[in-house]
Amino acid sequence: MPEAAAVGSGPLLALEAVTKRFPGVTALDAVDLSVAPGRVHALVGENGAGKSTLLKIVAGAQRPDAGKLLLAGREVRFAAPRDALKAGVTVMYQELSLVPQLSAEANIFLGMEPERRGVLDRRTARARAQDALRALGAEFDPGILASDLSVAEQQLVELARALVRDARLIALDEPTAALSQVEAGRLFEQVRGLCGRGIAVIFVSHRLEEVRRIAEDVTVLRDGRRVFSSRIAAVSDAELIRHMVGRDVEYARLNAAAAPAAVPRLEVRGLTRRGHFTDVSLALRRGEIVGLAGLVGAGRTEVARCVAGADRSDGGTMLLSGAPYRPRSPREAIRRGVVYLPEDRKTQGLVLGMSVRENVTLATLERYSRRGVIRRRTEREAAARETAAVDLRPPEIEREAGTLSGGNQQKVVLAKWLLADADVLIFDEPTRGVDVATKVDLHRQVRALADAGKAILVISSELPEILALADRIVVMREGRVAGALEAAGATAERVLELALPGAHAA
Numbered sequence: 001m002p003e004a005a006a007v008g009s010g011p012l013l014a015l016e017a018v019t020k021r022f023p024g025v026t027a028l029d030a031v032d033l034s035v036a037p038g039r040v041h042a043l044v045g046e047n048g049a050g051k052s053t054l055l056k057i058v059a060g061a062q063r064p065d066a067g068k069l070l071l072a073g074r075e076v077r078f079a080a081p082r083d084a085l086k087a088g089v090t091v092m093y094q095e096l097s098l099v100p101q102l103s104a105e106a107n108i109f110l111g112m113e114p115e116r117r118g119v120l121d122r123r124t125a126r127a128r129a130q131d132a133l134r135a136l137g138a139e140f141d142p143g144i145l146a147s148d149l150s151v152a153e154q155q156l157v158e159l160a161r162a163l164v165r166d167a168r169l170i171a172l173d174e175p176t177a178a179l180s181q182v183e184a185g186r187l188f189e190q191v192r193g194l195c196g197r198g199i200a201v202i203f204v205s206h207r208l209e210e211v212r213r214i215a216e217d218v219t220v221l222r223d224g225r226r227v228f229s230s231r232i233a234a235v236s237d238a239e240l241i242r243h244m245v246g247r248d249v250e251y252a253r254l255n256a257a258a259a260p261a262a263v264p265r266l267e268v269r270g271l272t273r274r275g276h277f278t279d280v281s282l283a284l285r286r287g288e289i290v291g292l293a294g295l296v297g298a299g300r301t302e303v304a305r306c307v308a309g310a311d312r313s314d315g316g317t318m319l320l321s322g323a324p325y326r327p328r329s330p331r332e333a334i335r336r337g338v339v340y341l342p343e344d345r346k347t348q349g350l351v352l353g354m355s356v357r358e359n360v361t362l363a364t365l366e367r368y369s370r371r372g373v374i375r376r377r378t379e380r381e382a383a384a385r386e387t388a389a390v391d392l393r394p395p396e397i398e399r400e401a402g403t404l405s406g407g408n409q410q411k412v413v414l415a416k417w418l419l420a421d422a423d424v425l426i427f428d429e430p431t432r433g434v435d436v437a438t439k440v441d442l443h444r445q446v447r448a449l450a451d452a453g454k455a456i457l458v459i460s461s462e463l464p465e466i467l468a469l470a471d472r473i474v475v476m477r478e479g480r481v482a483g484a485l486e487a488a489g490a491t492a493e494r495v496l497e498l499a500l501p502g503a504h505a506a
Contacts, residue, residue, distance in 0.1 A: 010073060012037040012200040013058070013089075013169050018067035020053050027053040029224045030067065035169065035217075040191060040201045042215035042232065044208070046244055046496070048461055049221040051204050055171050058202070059091035060084035072168070088168035092158045094177055100147035105129035107146050108161045132160035136190050152183040159190060170194060171202035176210060177297060188214050206295050207501040208237050220244055238493075241500070245463055245492035253468055254443060257451040260288035260471065263322070265455040266338065266424050268307065271316035276302040277479040279316070284424060284455035289446065291470030292459045294499045298476040300459045301343060304426045307457075308340035309333035320424075334363060339422040341413050343429040343459075345406075349413040352402030356392070357383040359401050360415045386415035390445060407431075407438030414445065425449065428459045443469055463492040475499050 015033040019026070028050045035041045043051050056062040058069070060078030069076050071087055078084045084091075098107045108129045113120050129142040138156045146154060155175060162170050172191070176184040191201055191214060203215055211218060212232055220228040220243040228235075228243040264283035271280045277299035284290055292300045305311040307318065309327030318325040320336060327333040330340070342348035350359050360383040361368060368379040383397045390411040401412055410430060417425060427446065431439040446469060450456050460466050466473055473485045475498040482498040 011035055011070075012072055013202075014068075014070040014073075015054075015058075016068040016070065018054070018057060018064045018069070020057060020062065021065050026224050028057070028064070031221070031224070031226045033219055033226065033229075035200045035202055037168070037200045038195045038198045039217060040195060040203050040215040042211040042218040043202055043204045043221065044206070044211060044218060044240060044244065045221035046461070046463065048223075049244070050224040051221055052173070053224075054221070055091050055093075055173055055202070055204065058084070058089060058169075058171060060089075061091075085165055088166055089171075090158075090162035090165065090167045090169070091171040092155070092162075092173060092175060094174040096151070096154050096158060098146040098154055098157060101145065103143050103145055104133070104140070104149065104157045104160075105142035107157055108132065108142070108164055110161075112165065128164055129160065132163045133157075135163065136160055136193070137186070150183075152179055152186065155179075155187060156190070159194070167199060169200045169202070171204070173204045174206070174297075175203075176205065176207065184210070206499075208240060209501070212237075222246065241493050241496050245496055252440075254447040256287060256289075256447075256471055258287060261286040261453075264319070265321060266307070266325070267319040268303075269317045269319070271303065271306060271318065272314050273302060273306055273311065274314050277476070280476070280481055281316075282457075282474050282481070282484075284457055286423070286453045286455050287450055288471050289450045289456045289458055289469050291466040291473040292457055292476065293463070293466050293473055293495050294476035294482075296461065297478075298499065299479040300476055301428055303476075304340055304428055304457065304459060307333075308338060308426060310340065334420060334422070337422050338424040338426070339417040339420060340426045341410075341417065341428060341430060343432065345409050345413055346402075350401045350409060352400070354401060355398050356387060356401055356404070356412055357397040359412050360386055360397070360419055363416055363420050382419060383415070386419045387412070389418060390415045391441065405438075407442070410442060414442075423453070424455045424457075426457045426459070429461065430458065431460075431462070431465060439465070463495055466495065467492060477501060 011034040013035040015031055017030040017032060018028055019030055020028040031054065045051055053062065057064050060081045060083050076087060099110065105125055109125050113125065115121055126142060133142060133156060136156050136159055138153065140149065140153055146157065149157065175187060179187065194201060205211055215232050218230055218232045218235065219226055220240060222244060265286050266284040268280060268282050272278050280303050282290065294300050302311065306313045309330045309332055325336065346352060357380060361379050368375050368382065380397065387395055387397055392408055392411050401409060404412065431442050446456060446458065458469055467490060471487050473490050473495060475482045475495055477499055478501060485494060
């Protein structure tokens, strides 16, 4: 295990102008970061701010396009995660990376098993695993299968893995997301113990009360840029939130053409799905756009999937125009006029190998068939009409859907559901991965659908998008509704205050 490093002797890890680009987006833009040994440095920001990309670069899972990583003052270039591990850098992601069929000790030494004359030295492995787990306060047998451990115990196995690899820096990505308060408290005790050994810790969390409880330093990322760094004691929660959402709103506010209907078209009351969300209530009215905001993991998509018949709920009721509504499948929901445009349009919204025409008519193909034979002329006319309505560019309905841009693929999905004559539309991250001009175009189309009498729910992690589109905003936090805001009084800061666990506005 590593010797205690001299705290304050300079940064253990330094990022200098690190940049990472993906097609159509700059995930990190000249980011600087300095993490000192023996200290916890919190990394905070909205969904999509660049936190995960930064951790993947630190872990060697991705390479930066520009900039430098320095470890203890020396520039390093990690070609793969194995290189980072050998250098003493461990990243623990929210989705733990243990092999469930292996024991705790086997997971601890996976890839670096101790040997004696070419044979696995089980005695040494067991003794070193016990030492590492004991140092972390673990009380379970190292021979137990990882699948039989709780999430908190699995995290201790990951930390023990870092210790036996002589880790100098450990990054924790939302480590308390699946832990109880008691388990989180124990984890923080282990983190403090790691810092006492001189290990540097990067702590990524949306929970500001935890950031304040465990971290000494904090950095805010926004839109891929580092916008603020400070000692945590010198900044309030309200200031952090302002830095997190302090960008200019990119989109013009789109107001409703008329007041929405008085009676809800779709009503959800106390909807619950165990392990995902609890007691969720909301209503959608014709002529209205409701925004569903919250952090990743808040339960927004899970609610949408239950409403759309993709998943079954465990409790609560739903009403469609006042009548009981409990779809047993997406087909039944579609038949009753409720459709879901999924976040992952490539795998769930389209068949990429099919043409635009085939995708647009896929859900309503029986309309264009007679005795099992498709009437191609009628089908083409319908597909051409709906793709023109969504302004597909170029309007080539025989083109393979997989060759289209992200924005045009989303338009094809929308055309499919317009052809189905749905009047309740659920958009899940409708503009993810599309350029700004296409976003504005899609916003205009969503607003036009509402003005035409559709009832619309928009799930988005982009606060400017929610603020531009929604007439009402429902905010979810940790599987529950945290509050609702009318568009007139909604601000990015207020939405984020509701979405962040433990945030307190000044």
